[in-house]
Amino acid sequence: MSSHIRRTLLAAGILLITSVIAIAQNGDPGEVRPLPRGFADIELGMDIAEVQQRLIDHPDFFYRGEPDVSLLPAGQDRVIETGGYSHIRRAIFQFSGNALFTITLLLNPQELDHYGLYTTLVERYGEPTSLSPQMVVWQSDRTRLSLERPLTVRYVDIPVFEQLVDDGRARRSVRELSRRRFLDQF
Numbered sequence: 001m002s003s004h005i006r007r008t009l010l011a012a013g014i015l016l017i018t019s020v021i022a023i024a025q026n027g028d029p030g031e032v033r034p035l036p037r038g039f040a041d042i043e044l045g046m047d048i049a050e051v052q053q054r055l056i057d058h059p060d061f062f063y064r065g066e067p068d069v070s071l072l073p074a075g076q077d078r079v080i081e082t083g084g085y086s087h088i089r090r091a092i093f094q095f096s097g098n099a100l101f102t103i104t105l106l107l108n109p110q111e112l113d114h115y116g117l118y119t120t121l122v123e124r125y126g127e128p129t130s131l132s133p134q135m136v137v138w139q140s141d142r143t144r145l146s147l148e149r150p151l152t153v154r155y156v157d158i159p160v161f162e163q164l165v166d167d168g169r170a171r172r173s174v175r176e177l178s179r180r181r182f183l184d185q186f
Contacts, residue, residue: 032126035143037155039103044143044157047098048078055080060088087111101160107151114151121147 037043042054055063062083080093084105092104107117118136122128129139136147144156 033124035125035138035140035145037143037157038100039105039153039155042093042100042103044100044103044155044160046100048080048095048100051080051093051095051100055082055093060084060086061091084108096160096164099157099160101157101164103155105153107153109151112151114147114149117151117153118147121145 037045040058040060042051042058046054052063052065055061056065062085063080064082077097078095080091080095082091082093083089084091087108088105089108090106092102092106093100094102094104121136121138125138125145128136130137134149138145139158142158144154144158144161146152146154146156148154
């Protein structure tokens, strides 16, 4: 066998081994992953204390602690709003009861662009569930991930969100029934 053929086979073997190692480490580039339950190590369903600790430890957030936590006027639900560094301008973490049910990341357009983020999400999670000029949505039975304009990424816990919508409908129905009973007195 000539030295040229040996070098070609050696180069092909090295290329094959490198490709196998890369796929083993990163997964198949064409492989669609399940939707994440949150951003980095902050996941939907976590309690407020755990989210606060993870925000303190996370290098992308400028979380100062309790001053960044507020109560929503409609109940005992809490919101954490914090600044970010570099890629994240602001982040909002909304809780229902004590469980995280939405994560909203307002991203820095100087560092990221809509198309680049869109192509990354399509490569990871496949084609979106819905697509419009203002919003791209990927959805599973548990999680909704949306890329919105201006450059915003939102994670929503679907079961909790649906329960809140149903609770709101029930409250409106009770108010309407009460209103009708009141009006019937005239």
